[in-house]
Amino acid sequence: MSQLRTKISTDTWVKASWExxxxxxxxxxxxxxxxxYHNGRMRLEMSPLGNPHSxxxxxxxxxxxxxxGSRKLDLDAHDNCTYRKTGCEEAQxxxxxYLGANAEVIPWEATIIDLDVxxxxxxxxxxxxxxxxxxxxxxRLLYEALGxxxxxxxxxxxxxxxxxxxxxxxSRKIEQSQVFSGLDLALLEEALRRSRQMNxxxxxxxxLSQL
Amino acid sequence: MKQTQVKLPTDTWVNASWExxxxxxxxxxxxxxxxxYYNGRMRLEMSPLGNPHSxxxxxxxxxIALFASVRGIDLDGHDNCTYRKTGCEEAQxxxxxYLGVNAEVIPWEETIINLDExxxxxxxxxxxxxxxxxxxxxxRLLYEALGxxxxxxxxxxxxxxxxxxxxxxxSRKVEQSQVFAGLDMALLEEALRRSRQMNxxxxxxxxLSQF
Numbered sequence: 001m002s003q004l005r006t007k008i009s010t011d012t013w014v015k016a017s018w019e020x021x022x023x024x025x026x027x028x029x030x031x032x033x034x035x036x037y038h039n040g041r042m043r044l045e046m047s048p049l050g051n052p053h054s055x056x057x058x059x060x061x062x063x064x065x066x067x068x069g070s071r072k073l074d075l076d077a078h079d080n081c082t083y084r085k086t087g088c089e090e091a092q093x094x095x096x097x098y099l100g101a102n103a104e105v106i107p108w109e110a111t112i113i114d115l116d117v118x119x120x121x122x123x124x125x126x127x128x129x130x131x132x133x134x135x136x137x138x139x140r141l142l143y144e145a146l147g148x149x150x151x152x153x154x155x156x157x158x159x160x161x162x163x164x165x166x167x168x169x170x171s172r173k174i175e176q177s178q179v180f181s182g183l184d185l186a187l188l189e190e191a192l193r194r195s196r197q198m199n200x201x202x203x204x205x206x207x208l209s210q211l
Numbered sequence: 212m213k214q215t216q217v218k219l220p221t222d223t224w225v226n227a228s229w230e231x232x233x234x235x236x237x238x239x240x241x242x243x244x245x246x247x248y249y250n251g252r253m254r255l256e257m258s259p260l261g262n263p264h265s266x267x268x269x270x271x272x273x274x275i276a277l278f279a280s281v282r283g284i285d286l287d288g289h290d291n292c293t294y295r296k297t298g299c300e301e302a303q304x305x306x307x308x309y310l311g312v313n314a315e316v317i318p319w320e321e322t323i324i325n326l327d328e329x330x331x332x333x334x335x336x337x338x339x340x341x342x343x344x345x346x347x348x349x350x351r352l353l354y355e356a357l358g359x360x361x362x363x364x365x366x367x368x369x370x371x372x373x374x375x376x377x378x379x380x381x382s383r384k385v386e387q388s389q390v391f392a393g394l395d396m397a398l399l400e401e402a403l404r405r406s407r408q409m410n411x412x413x414x415x416x417x418x419l420s421q422f
Contacts, residue, residue: 137348144383165381172355172381 011131013041013138018087025090034080037090038142045131052156053129057094059195060125060154060188063207064097067183070211074103078121083146085115091142093124099179115146122179125152132157140164144171150179154192161189222342224252224349229298236301245291248301249353256342263367264340268305270406271336271365271399274418275308278394281422285314289332294357296326302353304335310390326357333390336363343368351375355382361390365403372400 008014008024010033016024021042025035034045061077068075076098084090098105099122106118124143128135135153143151144166151171153162163185164171165178177183187210195203219225219235221244227235232253236246245256260268272288279286287309295301309316310333317329335354339346346364354362355377362382364373374396375382376389388394398421406414 133344133348135348136352137344137346140351141347141384167381168383170376170381170383172379173352 008044010044010046011134013038013043015040016042021090034092035082035090036092036139036142037088038138038145043134043138049127049129053127055195055200056154056156056192057127058200059192059203060127060152061095062200062204063188063191064180066204066207067180067211068099070208071182073180074100076103076106082112083115083121084112085146089115089142089146091124091139091146093121093143094127095125096121096148097123097179099123120146120148122148123150123152123177124148125154127154127156129156136162140171144169150174150177159189159192159196161185161192219255221255221257222345224249224254226251227253232301245303246293246301247303247350247353248299249349249356254345254349260338260340264338266406266411267365267367267403268338270402270411270414271338271363272306273411273415274399274402275391277415277418278391278422279310281419282393284391285311287314287317293323294326294331295323296357300326300353300357302335302350302357304332304354305338306336307332307359308334308390310334331357331359333359334361334363334388335359336365338365338367340367347373351382355380361385361388370400370403370407372396372403 016037018037021035021037024030024042024044025033030044032046036043036045061079065075065077067073078096080092080094081096082090082092083096102119102122106113110118126135126139132153132155140151148166151164151166155162163174163177165174175185177185187207191203191207194206227248228251229248232246232248235241235253235255236244241255243257247254247256272290276286276288278284289307291303291305292307293301293303294307313330313333317324337346337350343364343366351362359377362375362377365371366373374385374388376385386396388396402414402418405417
């Protein structure tokens with residue numbers, strides 16, 4: 001497997017067996033690398049990301065915390081958690097949530113979440129700065145295969161939120177979240193827009209007044 | 212509108228108003244350019260494409276024509292036809308079909324097919340050589356918005372056929388065509404694979420023996 005010691009292309013899908021993928025992602029050099037596996041191919045994404053990405057990443061987590069708190073929703077939130085279906089799929093979404101009855105289903109000490117044992121997260125979110133085309137294409141197929149309930153993409157450059165309801169192995173665009181019932185996605189887009197003009201403290205205060 | 216006189220980037224989505232898009236796509240220099248418009252952005256794809264693309268393009272058309280003739284299905288086939296929803300969307304799929312009761316709905320003399328007047332095609336196909344990521348992502352969203360019944364992608368490099376059933380503004384992967392009832396996607400993939408080893412005459416004869 002000498003090919004694995006040569007530099008592997010990042011931010012693109014590369015053919016690999018599951019075992020080759022595991023070997024790569026377990027290397028110490030890839031401790032900070034985001035790993036995805038789907039349909040016989042792997043994708044490595046290198047952290048760290050830039051300032052616009054990290055800000056929108058923070059805004060979306062903050063907004064959903066506020067919403068869950070004000071509506072008393074049970075919530076289990078994950079930042080860059082790895083989900084693994086051994087031999088088939090792996091994903092490391094920027095943000096992911098278990099909600100309601102699922103909010104206490106993952107034990108505190110679980111590291112990589114084994115989807116042969118635990119359910120898929122209810123909501124996964126990818127914050128897309130340079131990865132938008134892939135997030136809309138291949139990762140949509142990946143999250144359909146994993147059977148999450150909702151998949152959101154934050155298009156940082158266009159300040160848009162694209163939300164998909166996943167059902168039956170497929171998905172469709174929605175304007176209202178089903179997993180965060182009553183949450184208008186236009187409100188989150190407005191929060192993202194406001195964060196271009198004011199700091200996160202002010203955006204949070206505005207959001208609280210709207211929720 | 213000076214910007215349209217400079218060279219526009221191709222094979223990527225570019226912010227543009229509908230009017231800007233029309234001006235660009237109507238230029239004589241773009242007579243051979245494939246044009247797409249969706250969500251306030253345009254995409255120009257430059258023909259001609261290479262040999263593997265053109266061969267798979269040919270096979271899928273002939274395979275479907277064979278299937279339709281053997282099964283007595285009414286069919287209206289289009290190669291690189293432009294579909295336009297004024298002010299909103301435009302697409303120019305590699306291959307597209309109207310079937311059954313829709314097979315005679317488009318008058319012969321029609322040039323660009325106006326989707327405010329006519330129904331969207333029942334099936335659109337993109338043959339993906341270099342455009343795979345976009346065909347799986349943005350174009351899937353575009354064809355969901357246009358409301359075709361089925362969208363297929365031929366992944367030339369991996370010799371795969373990916374078929375989506377479109378419903379309710381969303382879509383899901385299918386293994387059996389709904390618009391060509393009884394047509395197994397695995398059979399078409401096998402025809403694509405065989406065409407790597409034998410000429411199109413032999414592949415057609417094999418296909419006929421299978422229908």
